[in-house]
Amino acid sequence: MYRQWVLTALLAWPLGAALVVMLAPPRWAKHIALATSLVEFAISVPLWWTFAPADGMQCILDVPWIPSWGIRYTVGVDGISLFMVLLTTFLVPLSVLGSYAYITTRERGFYALLLVLTTGMIGVFVALDLFLFYVMWEVMLIPMYFIIGVWGGERRIYAAIKFFLYTFFGSLLMLVAILALVYLVGQRTGVYSFAYAHLTAHIGGLGSVAFGLFGAFFLAFAIKVPMFPFHTWLPDAHVEAPTAGSVLLAGVLLKMGTYGFLRFALPLFPAVAVHPAVQRVIVALSLIGILYGGLVAMVQPDFKKLIAYSSVAHLGFVMLGIWALTLQSVQGALLVMINHGISTGGLFFLAGMLYERRHSRLIEAFGGIAKTVPMLAAVLTIVSLSSIGLPATNGFVGEFLVLLGTFRTYPLPATIATAGVVVAAMYLLPALQRVIFNPLDKSVNEKLADLSLREIAVLVPLLACIVWIGVYPKPILQRMEPSARQLVQSVRANAASFTAVR
């Protein structure tokens, strides 16, 4: 019962809640949003225990939607999507709580959009029908567009349009590719269906068309990740977005790109994915992302922009791990996806808290504030350290697995990527120093208030995850291992057989 309906409940509940938020008095909006998002989280938590790692795709609900077009409503989770769903339901209530003081205008609209966004995000991760996936991908796009465009900073319109056009461009190409794929597979099998299972079972013999289709998927996902050189929408969007927008953008939306590669691009086009030229390009772009993202982050005067560029670097690790196609590297990539949501999400929360105090995102607006806000400084230090992968924090386990796993396939690129560990220290520690250390030379900073109880409530769950995943990641690793193993093996095996046929 629970297993069959949980995913649908997770999709439906926020939509209903959004409706309630719209109808309720404005001053209740945030409380309703918090309560309902906590319920959403509560609904998702039993998944942790009911999930059976060895069973592959589960909690499936599969009903016809538009039968004449071969479209079904199919949802399910496996070890790859489970944690993306949980990460989403975990971050949403925190984002709501983190927005309490930040969002002061049109609250109903904001929180309703946040809840609609939740449906879209979870939908992307659970959809097992490519049409449903595409719909959810677009559903998630529109609320975020408004969140940036209405509640954002000064250049919000530019950033929102850039975000929208960029993503939309990629997703349209993806739609074309999906339609073409359904048509081609339908031609050969006689069954025109958007079902994920059907398509992945009949991907052989696409021939060189596969390269074109892969290219379309690649663009859509690479923009979302974002990979260099498709990344420039990200700093603008992050800087302008309100705290909750940045947190969910970094925490969840970027993962849709890497998730798309894991769920669709690799299993649908294995021969293309392991084609040496494709591999070279993607590994090179990942390395550029890691080093270039880090170096550009290092020279940013704007704290949120710095975090945005650091995301490019982190996601570079994810892409590298995925493309190395070893069990460790893929598990590491999945873990970095989770960790990035927690650590970078945390950094954006903290940047937002700093902004609320000083109305500046500039690093140089601060300095020496560890003296006036010791708790905020302590949390910022811990989260920064987790972001740069200090052992015994979550960040280390993920990066370690990615690099170790990648080293088995690509020793030299893995070595270069390991240098990214040095670069990470080079961008985050100087920023940390200029914010919380150094002389307390601005009088406005002498009277800053330390963390409030509400802010502590936002940050403590993140800190708990940082330590927990750093010290005892086994429960997560063992839940994702069978799915990751299955992915690696099927991609390698299918790629080999298709290549042999060709």
Add this chain to the structure above:
Amino acid sequence: MPAVPLSLLWLVPALPLVGFVVNGTLALARPTAKRAVSIVGVGTLVLAFAAAAIAVAGLARHHATAPLVFRYWEWIPAGDLQVAFALQLDQLAAVMILVVTGVGALIHVFSVGYMHEDPGYARYFAYLNLFVFFMLILVLGANFPVMFVGWEGVGLCSYLLIGFWFNEQINADAGKKAFIVNRIGDFGFLVAMFLIFTRFGSLDFETVFAKAPAVLMPGGAVATTITLFLFLGCTGKSAQIPLYTWLPDAMQGPTPVSALIHAATMVTAGVYLVARCGVLFALSPLGSAVVAGVGALTALFAATIALKQWDIKRVLAYSTVSQLGYMFVGAGTGAYAAGIFHLVTHAFFKALLFLGSGSVIHAMHHAYHATHTDADAQDMRNMGGLRHYLPWTGALMWIATLAIAGIPPFAGFFSKDEILGAAFAEATIRPLWYAFWAMGLAAALLTAFYMTRLMLYTFHGPNRTGERERAHLHEAPPVMTGPLALLGILTVLGGALNVPELLGGHAFLERWLEPVTGVAQRLQPAVEVAHATEWALVAGAVLIAVLGIVGAFRLLKPEALVSARLAPPERGLARLLWKKWYVDELYDAIIVRPVMWVSREVLWKIVDARIVDGVLVNGTAAASRAVGWLGSRLQTGEVGVYVVLFVIGVLAVVGAAVR
């Protein structure tokens, strides 16, 4: 089945961790509760030392020939990678945990006095406790990743403690520099781990070291690559060329921190790593030669810089870099026991020197503070004649000076002599080691000289602190002199740990470590040197030390010094040494600035803003706008234009079809 005392091993790191949690909470919640902080901070350390002693006693009774491994939980299980959170106790780890908790406890006690006035007292002890925890994880870890937790963890604490007084930029800068330079080393450690895993399929010490002789070809490229990457990690953590530059800057931290982290324990982690991985290094003669060579070079190079520093702590910092070089000469020569022996005696006498300098700075600081004088409390030119005011500190520091100079029977004599002897013996089969030995000997001369210089300028000659200030100079309280005295005793007696057979001893430490170092030693050719040669070496080393001390007494004129404010600028070679051979400036010019400049001016402002975002992204937008504009211009609404265009279109299509 390990005995009961051994199964309590986890308590050794757990106690300081508890101290950190309690003190960290106090630091945020009730920073004024100094008494509670002291009890927790010092108490956990003393208990940890007791636990360590019990565990080591258990190990000794056990007569274990293999490490006793305790697995606590599966940490990173992923397919064929199985990393457990596991600790192991063997003879090498035993030595380390006794030094870390023992010297650590003394330094914690000293800190109670030294930091008592500081508003960050609770935070200080929280960090110090956390450091000890990570250091213990480092030396007790049973596999590379667990060791790496300690390895980076101690770096973190070092960062936090160097920048302890974070509101001064110079301190925060120094902390940041330490962390980043160490990360460069950690890069090497990580890559070495990946290589080891791809070759061995495991990261457990037990498995890797047992398989090493079968998996790695002696002298092969893989063994050399692994050891060189590992050693890169060592050069970061243990401040060797080329990554030593962070350590002198690290002196910005409170002086007990310098004693604990930057002299006695953390910086020796690299030596520990080489000793721990002795089997791997033994399989790579090239790797070992690099270790010994870099060590010898660093020993000599750092000693030259120490000659002309005026800051009392900077002299000791370069001295530490230099002494660490000795330890690497020992480890790179395959004389792991000698390297570890020097690590232990150095922990005694250098901790004593640092804490002694802390006592001096404490006195100087109070004198300047009481008289509201703005002068450098660490500049030796402002000191002089302090033996009249700090007689205990002065006497104890003289003992340490004689020890580091290599005067018998103090601890440093035995350990340094053993390293030089081992290097000389190695030279009989690998002549390159003659150079290392000679460099070590030259460094010994300089060591004796600069340490005597430090003592002369600080404690002898006329006092230059100032007329009014002088009245406020006084000896430190017993809570500080007590630990100094205990370290003094250890400095006098520490040599007894490993008196060589040549001098009628039993080489206790060497025998104790044999179960750990034996495997590596058996992989290397044994070398023997005649007794007569050994005696000659000992005599030569002592002569060199005496020469350095007497030379300093003869050449230096403390009475001619003027206080720092009035001192003329250095010239020529003296300036070059005072400026540390301009290495920091060099790194800044060829690495730091170019990287910053390229990142800012090229990558960000040109590649990102102009090319990717400007040309590609907004260019596409502009292009589509232009196409749209063009299209809109065609929508003129005049039927004539449409007809013309239509005809052109039809003709084009027909033309294409016909052809």
